Amino acid sequence: xxxxxxxxxxxxxxxxxxxxxxxxxxxxxxxxxxxxxxxxxxxxxxxxxxxxxxxxxxxxxxxxxxxxxxxxxxxxxxxxxxxxxxxxxxxxxxxxxxxxxxxxxxxxxxxxxxxxxxxxxxxxxxxxxxxxxxxxxxxxxxxxxxxxxxxxxxxxxxxxxxxxxxxxxxxxxxxxxxxxxxxxxxxxxxxxxxxxxxxxxxxxxxxxxxxxxxxxxxxxxxxxxxxxxxxxxxxxxxxxxxxxxxxxxxxxxxxxxxxxxxxxxxxxxxxxxxxxxxxxxxxxxxxxxxxxxxxxxxxxxxxxxxxxxxxxxxxxxxxxxxxxxxxxx
Numbered sequence: 001x002x003x004x005x006x007x008x009x010x011x012x013x014x015x016x017x018x019x020x021x022x023x024x025x026x027x028x029x030x031x032x033x034x035x036x037x038x039x040x041x042x043x044x045x046x047x048x049x050x051x052x053x054x055x056x057x058x059x060x061x062x063x064x065x066x067x068x069x070x071x072x073x074x075x076x077x078x079x080x081x082x083x084x085x086x087x088x089x090x091x092x093x094x095x096x097x098x099x100x101x102x103x104x105x106x107x108x109x110x111x112x113x114x115x116x117x118x119x120x121x122x123x124x125x126x127x128x129x130x131x132x133x134x135x136x137x138x139x140x141x142x143x144x145x146x147x148x149x150x151x152x153x154x155x156x157x158x159x160x161x162x163x164x165x166x167x168x169x170x171x172x173x174x175x176x177x178x179x180x181x182x183x184x185x186x187x188x189x190x191x192x193x194x195x196x197x198x199x200x201x202x203x204x205x206x207x208x209x210x211x212x213x214x215x216x217x218x219x220x221x222x223x224x225x226x227x228x229x230x231x232x233x234x235x236x237x238x239x240x241x242x243x244x245x246x247x248x249x250x251x252x253x254x255x256x257x258x259x260x261x262x263x264x265x266x267x268x269x270x271x272x273x274x275x276x277x278x279x280x281x282x283x284x285x286x287x288x289x290x291x292x293x294x295x296x297x298x299x300x301x302x303x304x305x306x307x308x309x310x311x312x313x314x315x316x317x318x319x320x321x322x323x324x325x326x327x328x329x
Contacts, residue, residue, distance in 0.1 A: 003040070003050040013069050014053055018046040043070035044117060060097040064088050068136060071102045071118060078137055079104040080130055082121055083147045086138040090167070092145055092160040093204030095152055105139065123147075123184070129177075142169050142177040149193040150186045155286075157189065159207030161197035171197065200224040200322065206237055209247045209281040213238055216294060218301050221245065226320030227274055234271050235325055236278075241310035243277040243301045274315060277304025 003014055016024075021031050031048070034040040040048040041055075047070040057063040068085055072078060083103035084094045094100055103119045110122045129143045139147070145164045149157020161174060174194045181187050196214065200223025201207040213221045218240050225239035236244035246268075268278060279300045285293035312319070 003048070003053075012073065013066065015043070015047055015049050015066065015069055015073060017073055018048070021048070043067050044074050047073050061088055061091075064097045064100060065134070065136075068102050071104070072136070079106075081105075081136050081138045082144065083119070083151050085136075086141075086144040087148055087160055089134050089136055089138050090141045090144055090163075092141065092148065092163040093156075093207070094148070095156055121147075124180075126180075140177075141167060142173045145169075145174065146177055146181065146190050146193075149190050150184070154189050154193055155208055155211030157193040158196050158211055159201070159204050161193050162199060162201045162207045162210075163204070165197050165199035166202075198223050202237075203247070203249065205249055205283060205286070206247045208286040209245065210238055212281060212286055212290065212293060213240065213245050213297070216297055216301065218243075218298075224322050224325050226322070226325055227271065227276075227315065227318050228320055229270075229318065232270060233320060233324075234267050235320075236271060236276075239276075239312075240301070241305065242275065242308045242312055243279065243304040244271060245279050245281055245297070248280050248282045274318065275308045277301070277308065 003016055018028075018031060022028070031040070035042055035048065038051045041051045043049055043054075043066065049066060049070070054063065054066065057066060064085070065088065068081060068088075081089065081103060082105045084097070084100040085103045086092075087094050088097050088100070101114070101117055101119050103121060105123075105125065106120045107122055107124055112122065113120045125139055125143060129140050130137055131140050132138075138144070141164045145157065145160040148160040164174065165171065171194060174197065178187070178190050178194060181190060198210070201210050202224070206223075210221055210223065221238035221240050223238055225236045225244060227234055227236070237247045238245040271278060277300060279297050281293065281297070282289075
């Protein structure tokens with residue numbers, strides 16, 4: 001039974017409440033049967049979505065936002081979304097949006113609580129930090145990036161700050177958002193994330209990989225290092241000394257894996273021709289394989305230093321300014 005046939009569902013992103021279903025002529029046993037057979041899926045108590053449509057929803061943004069919309073329909077007062085939920089709306093990146101529970105603010109609570117699958121936070125905020133976007137009330141991007149740092153740690157927090165800078169939030173705005181947090185837990189972590197934030201990291205995974213390189217302790221990585229011979233140009237995700245670090249995601253290989261791998265091989269040969277060493281970093285390296293990745297990256301970096309040194313003064317005629325990357329889009 002397609003929920004789009006119900007007027008309330010058409011106005012609610014395909015969602016319907018139990019009361020609305022009864023008003024439309026269904027009986028409680030009809031709703032139970034639809035859920036049992038999978039035609040409807042219960043997103044939370046008393047709120048349902050079309051089962052086929054929900055299964056087809058994009059899992060990292062569309063589906064989590066549907067679960068957030070179900071919260072709006074289920075609670076008496078419109079909630080203000082925070083942390084992972086606000087980060088999904090702002091596209092700041094979260095550790096795993098597929099499994100993230102809805103996060104809301106309730107300043108009447110002092111501690112974080114989880115009730116009915118909703119995580120409620122009691123940390124205070126200013127009215128000016130509440131904005132409406134995509135139909136939700138959320139804390140703004142600057143405050144959300146800092147909340148992600150407090151909740152998930154330095155590197156996911158730095159990734160959220162990177163994304164905020166890419167979207168036009170200034171470092172000064174992040175710093176102003178952090179000022180009222182003096183005396184809060186993890187304030188030093190917040191300050192460090194803001195200090196390290198770099199809009200040159202072009203994705204959440206690149207940000208996490210940059211955290212891995214920083215943890216390696218070989219120097220501060222330069223993001224978007226570009227090099228050209230006058231005919232061909234290449235952009236590397238990060239560089240320290242004469243060593244570049246490239247982040248491997250699955251997306252760029254999905255459409256034409258053989259062609260993409262060949263292009264990547266030719267590109268790496270081109271970069272290596274400038275006497276630059278290279279390492280590749282994967283999602284696994286940033287998480288379960290972190291310890292082994294740090295050991296491998298250290299060995300590879302040390303090998304580059306032995307072979308080529310660390311100075312790139314000789315490459316000055318070939319280095320592209322980052323502005324060339326921006327103009328290229």
